[in-house]
Amino acid sequence: MREKAAVIGMGYVGIPLACLLAKSGVKVTGIDIDRKRVELINKGEYPLKGDEPNLPEMLNEVVNTGLLRASTDFECCEDAQAIFICVDTPIDDKKKPIMNRLISAVDKVGSNLCKDSLIVVESTVAPGTMRNKVLPLLEKNSGMKAGKEFYLAHCPERVMSGKLIFNLVNLDRVLGGLDEKSTDIAKKWYEPIMKGNIHTTDMTTAEVVKTSENTYRDVQIAFANEVALICEKLGIDAFEVRKLVNTSPFRDMHLPGAGVGGHCLPKDPWLLVHGGKDADPQLIPTARKVNDRMPEHVAELVLKAMEEAKLDKRKDITIAILGYSFLENSGDSRNSPAKIVIDRLHKKYNIAVHDPFAEEDGKVEIVRNLDKVLRNADCAVFLTRHKEYLNLKLEDIAKSMKNKIIIDGRNIFDKKKAERLGFIYKGIGKG
Numbered sequence: 556m557r558e559k560a561a562v563i564g565m566g567y568v569g570i571p572l573a574c575l576l577a578k579s580g581v582k583v584t585g586i587d588i589d590r591k592r593v594e595l596i597n598k599g600e601y602p603l604k605g606d607e608p609n610l611p612e613m614l615n616e617v618v619n620t621g622l623l624r625a626s627t628d629f630e631c632c633e634d635a636q637a638i639f640i641c642v643d644t645p646i647d648d649k650k651k652p653i654m655n656r657l658i659s660a661v662d663k664v665g666s667n668l669c670k671d672s673l674i675v676v677e678s679t680v681a682p683g684t685m686r687n688k689v690l691p692l693l694e695k696n697s698g699m700k701a702g703k704e705f706y707l708a709h710c711p712e713r714v715m716s717g718k719l720i721f722n723l724v725n726l727d728r729v730l731g732g733l734d735e736k737s738t739d740i741a742k743k744w745y746e747p748i749m750k751g752n753i754h755t756t757d758m759t760t761a762e763v764v765k766t767s768e769n770t771y772r773d774v775q776i777a778f779a780n781e782v783a784l785i786c787e788k789l790g791i792d793a794f795e796v797r798k799l800v801n802t803s804p805f806r807d808m809h810l811p812g813a814g815v816g817g818h819c820l821p822k823d824p825w826l827l828v829h830g831g832k833d834a835d836p837q838l839i840p841t842a843r844k845v846n847d848r849m850p851e852h853v854a855e856l857v858l859k860a861m862e863e864a865k866l867d868k869r870k871d872i873t874i875a876i877l878g879y880s881f882l883e884n885s886g887d888s889r890n891s892p893a894k895i896v897i898d899r900l901h902k903k904y905n906i907a908v909h910d911p912f913a914e915e916d917g918k919v920e921i922v923r924n925l926d927k928v929l930r931n932a933d934c935a936v937f938l939t940r941h942k943e944y945l946n947l948k949l950e951d952i953a954k955s956m957k958n959k960i961i962i963d964g965r966n967i968f969d970k971k972k973a974e975r976l977g978f979i980y981k982g983i984g985k986g
């Protein structure tokens with residue numbers, strides 16, 4: 556039966572899943588502890604910011620047709636045939652998983668479980684979490700036996716901001732079931748909402764696949780960043796190096812940049828390390844360190860440029876931070892490099908932050924008017940490849956800024972051209 560479902564955690568992962576399930580005819584309740592989010596969804600309003608093709612319209616449609624409603628109450632799990640857990644799974648200052656949100660959700664699901672239902676954890680979790688934490692807690696709270704009286708699977712997400720619906724519908728997914736029956740039941744829930752293939756496996760393999768996917772990317776970016784730092788010292792262009800490296804077969808060097816942000820990449824490698832700690836991983840923590848250093852390096856480039864411009868002793872200097880979100884054309888500013896750069900510079904300089912999408916988070920004022928921010932800036936620090944920045948012309952910026960200083964964290968401008976126009980230009984990987 557595929558009639559009623561609950562989706563727990565109405566964020567970047569839960570909302571598109573809930574909408575697609577509802578659109579396929581399932582009656583869905585989206586559960587969240589955030590009352591404001593629940594109220595907005597029930598009004599048919601998409602509660603997250605950013606350019607998200609098709610999703611706000613789809614949410615409005617399924618709420619209006621009565622197929623999706625949101626609630627803070629877990630009681631609806633009692634008659635849901637499938638429950639999808641999509642809560643956030645962050646790490647703490649010591650890089651250990653913060654489990655309370657997942658455990659609290661599993662705890663309540665277990666206490667409100669009906670016989671024969673399927674529970675799927677979509678959240679990214681440290682390897683071993685499904686078997687050692689989720690499974691025993693569900694069995695304890697429900698008093699039922701997994702694989703016999705209820706079914707369990709881990710089906711991690713591959714969505715990203717800006718492509719939530721597209722990725723969910725089109726990308727292949729890995730589905731790890733507790734047993735064959737759990738896998739089969741879960742597959743039947745996903746098949747009607749996606750075009751990609753479903754690759755089935757066991758739960759622990761699915762956990763390692765997901766955390767490895769993001770760790771692989773993080774390590775690759777760290778490599779590109781390390782090469783970029785070497786190129787800066789050697790006075791050459793890392794982007795030219797990358798282009799030429801990739802002319803060699805089986806090479807796929809990534810892009811260097813001002814840092815890695817978002818909810819996933821900075822923490823999923825630590826989830827993998829945590830789950831695999833008995834193997835004493837070395838490379839993954841080192842790669843994390845390299846990537847964490849990049850926003851610090853951007854701040855160092857700003858200080859260097861200010862010294863060169865002999866502005867370092869002045870008190871009335873304004874640094875424009877262009878891009879507060881971590882990802883281009885998205886409003887998602889979780890763990891964004893901008894936050895580190897601002898933290899390192901705000902005691903010495905005035906900071907003005909521009910972003911076309913990012914929400915106010917109570918920490919900085921975000922200005923939407925780019926011209927205004929550039930007009931009042933002595934130094935422009937580009938941290939995100941937003942469309943709006945790619946359309947800028949160096950000639951116009953040169954006329955508008957108070958002092959002509961650019962720090963390019965995303966390879967947006969041509970160094971030689973900037974220097975011809977009289978800019979002090981420094982960029983990641985631009986020696």
Ligand SMILES: NC(=O)c1ccc[n+]([C@@H]2O[C@H](COP(=O)([O-])OP(=O)(O)OC[C@H]3O[C@@H](n4cnc5c(N)ncnc54)[C@H](O)[C@@H]3O)[C@@H](O)[C@H]2O)c1
Binds near residue numbers: 587592656712716
């Ligand atoms: N955002 C992405 O692009 C992405 C991609 C792949 C995987 N993931 C993974 O998916 C999971 C969710 O990520 P997200 O970006 O959607 O997070 P999010 O912060 O956008 O949404 C999580 C939601 O869960 C709610 N929540 C937290 N604890 C809860 C509880 N106990 N009960 C009910 N609701 C609760 C929060 O209020 C929030 O609305 C994470 O494990 C993440 O690593 C995210």
